Amino acid sequence: MNSLTPAWVIQRKRDGHPLSSDELHYFIRGLLNGDVADYQATAFLMAVFFRGMNPEETVGLTEIMLNSGERYNLSHIPGPKVDKHSTGGVGDKTSLILAPLAAACGLKVPMMSGRGLGHTGGTLDKLESIPGFSTSMDRAGFESVLSNVGCAMIGQTDRVAPADKKLYALRDVTGTVECIPLIVASILSKKISEGTEGLVFDVKVGSGAFMKTKDQAKRLAKMLIQVSKKLGVPARALLTDMSQPLGYAVGNAVEVRECIAIMRNEKCADSSMDLKELTIQLCAHMLDLGRVTKNLVEGRKLARAKLADGSAWKFFEKLVEAQGGSLDAIRHPEKLPQAPLKYVFKAGKRGYVKTMDTEALGRLLVEMGGGRKKVTDSVDPGVGMIFHRKLGVKLQSGDAIATVFAPSGFDLAHLESKLTDAIEISGQRKPVPKLVLEEF
């Protein structure tokens, strides 16, 4: 056998040979210590894009990336630790309700999240629209909030999975993001670092998701579960619909407001029902995985009860307080930021909402400053959209479809044209996709 060189490892992958754990280790550690150049890593990533990785390789890669950084051990904190990860969507704000709800049901939820990038939002950005809320905490602080509140929501520190940071930055600019083994290793190397004992994956599929087809999403879901289990973390996955925004709100502060309304049991808007139901379903899986309840039916029952009796809201208040956020702002959500220019988008004809180009809606939010094109962009928390009508809903000409909060000076004609392009109205009602497409 040849002695290992970066080019040799690249060629092995290029030619379709599975890589051994030693070869992967050599390559990934080499990337961190400088023996492997960035320009070799990107050729390797593109070869992986084309050749894929078998489950053993994906496990190996994930493990190496995981062990490239700090791993939390939370075994001294009593109670089952279970977390959820979503592959990202538009209006996907389940974490904000789910973490306090699952904690209220008896789980510990050690949640490390990311920021929004491109058309999808990020939990950290949403939380930070609450004045004072801090998502950066050291290990002791994180463990203390988790232990006292039952959940903690922070960003990844620099010490978690540095190999993933390096690889992700390279993938982002070399067309190698959409690759299942690389996505799996990236997600799991971060999620398993946080010390969780179980993971529920919410794999989004549809116009607002990274996975545009059910087939792709299914493959990702199965690989996430398989690799997670191999690394000692039991896992479940739900394939859920992202052919329209989840809930009624898209934007940071406006999404927090929607979550608060659900947690406070205010009258639930029709276009918010999907968010509420998905959160309960995800919570049930977390409870089942953490053996808090005997089965999913019991899990759903308990989740529903803890939401209805105000427990989730209480836990959310405790969380916000523990992480420095303003209780006044969440108790009076009208005080949360709101962009000054209000625009109501109305139906130009009667009919039904046939399709929503959810990714385009996400990009429109970015364009208004409510999201990021680049990691270094800052985000305007007050920018947002509220969807009064979603897929399959009957409209009369002139009915309000969405209310937009745009930054002052934003071109409203452009806004209207983008919305008109993104939301298709048709004379015939098209069946609306199921919210939960499959559960594994």
Add this chain to the structure above:
Amino acid sequence: MNSLTPAWVIQRKRDGHPLSSDELHYFIRGLLNGDVADYQATAFLMAVFFRGMNPEETVGLTEIMLNSGERYNLSHIPGPKVDKHSTGGVGDKTSLILAPLAAACGLKVPMMSGRGLGHTGGTLDKLESIPGFSTSMDRAGFESVLSNVGCAMIGQTDRVAPADKKLYALRDVTGTVECIPLIVASILSKKISEGTEGLVFDVKVGSGAFMKTKDQAKRLAKMLIQVSKKLGVPARALLTDMSQPLGYAVGNAVEVRECIAIMRNEKCADSSMDLKELTIQLCAHMLDLGRVTKNLVEGRKLARAKLADGSAWKFFEKLVEAQGGSLDAIRHPEKLPQAPLKYVFKAGKRGYVKTMDTEALGRLLVEMGGGRKKVTDSVDPGVGMIFHRKLGVKLQSGDAIATVFAPSGFDLAHLESKLTDAIEISGQRKPVPKLVLEEF
């Protein structure tokens, strides 16, 4: 359409879309001016490895690489200019005879060559084993030698095809060398820069060539011709056998000695016949392409005559003199360098030479210091091997197969074991591949 970004171009190629000339231009120029990072170029190269390029893209890429540097215009020098390019092999020394021979027949041969790398040798290294011979000349010097002698043999200057230099260096360390459109663009961007009006390609196939199968070699040959023609340079290609070393000598000075023997019409060794015949055949194609002769038959006749009457040798002497080489050394080739340790490798049993692992023989030369592992390695011109017997030849036990000139202190047991592994002797005679497999 999105505005061009490096990642976008990479993704287009990754997803199998042909790139426009503008997109290629943006990417390749960007690589030279820093807008495209090396780590983006290598991801692109790997995507090209998997997706290939259609003829239009390959033409576009070649043209951009060609125009990234200086292009010689030789139209002021009278006579048809035709050059030959070999894809590289072991013992492939045709250029040394071919350039003066074709010049003796009435062509102008503006030959820019490369150095040896890996298992294949390079024309420049061979020429430089002649004391004083200089292969680096400025444009005026090159044109003057070409004009006065009829041929000139130099290395590529830094000003020729800088995009190719950059890309080649990246390909070499990222497993993206073996890719037909990239090979074609690399060869042609350099060869067309030299101002030739016609090109004959010697595409090697077999154990000592980069293209191990006839199919691959054929695809390369056809693409070289197609792209060359599109860029205004008529071209031919010969598919020739490289399942054994060409001629009897492998090594720098020893190969020059073999060429001198042929040019001086010394009694031609059996194992040198293939070299002589291939050189005549290549010369005939060059003459036909340059319309010096009416057809290939006439071309072969003229080439044979100019070799037999000593004209090629006269032109070689003129060339060596014009480029500063020692006439004394070529007239007394025993004065050329020779490594001190002489070893004769003998047949261990009777039978026939069945296979020669020609690449292994080339690597053995490198190991002895007669070639390069890295571009920056220096080469010992006196190291070499002479093959007294080649494929299909009958052997008695104890017959000399090869004489090796190794550096002092070289491990002879290791040498013997390498040669034993590389040269297979069998009781049954296997048919020997034809020298010229196909002509296009």
